[in-house]
Amino acid sequence: SQQGEEDPQALSIQEGENATMNCSYKTSINNLQWYRQNSGRGLVHLILIRSNEREKHSGRLRVTLDTSKKSSSLLITASRAADTASYFCATDPLIQGAQKLVFGQGTRLTINP
């Protein structure tokens, strides 16, 4: 089952602008993660935010988590052409021993030079 829903499905911006992607989910979680996928490649882990955290930074990435609204956002600042990719949120459900992630549908980000 697909727990995460991402918004927008596609986003096209100019190089240097900021990109914001949103993720909503349905059940309680241990943590939420963001992954990047370049076309035809595997996923790469970007950042993990735990359920007791509200904001986390990693380089040009900023992730927020609102567990009351069951939502998260990923902000990429000062975008570059190399940021062109699909971005997926993945939730780690609060189910004992689950050891599996539930992925959203993804946001396709295009950075125009």
Place this chain on the structure above:
Amino acid sequence: DGGITQSPKYLFRKEGQNVTLSCEQNLNHDAMYWYRQDPGQGLRLIYYSQIVNDFQKGDIAEGYSVSREKKESFPLTVTSAQKNPTAFYLCASKRTDSYNEQFFGPGTRLTVL
């Protein structure tokens, strides 16, 4: 170099044939996963294994089979019972004592002729 390898990169199958996709990791991870990705979509979990000689069905296990005889290897067989097998298949692994961050292989694109 440590990582996950998948082979082959591209695979063509005739209808009615079984095919096996290879996934090998040298990260000493206990847990391994198989996902299916359709064009423009997120990842759906096929099977996962948390320990050698044990595995569990994911959300879309019908028409697929796996084995986990060695820690390093988690092959996926796409059987003739899978009615629509054309897709991109991704293998991942993780440490069971981690926060569930998964490491992905480069993927295998399967096409049924």
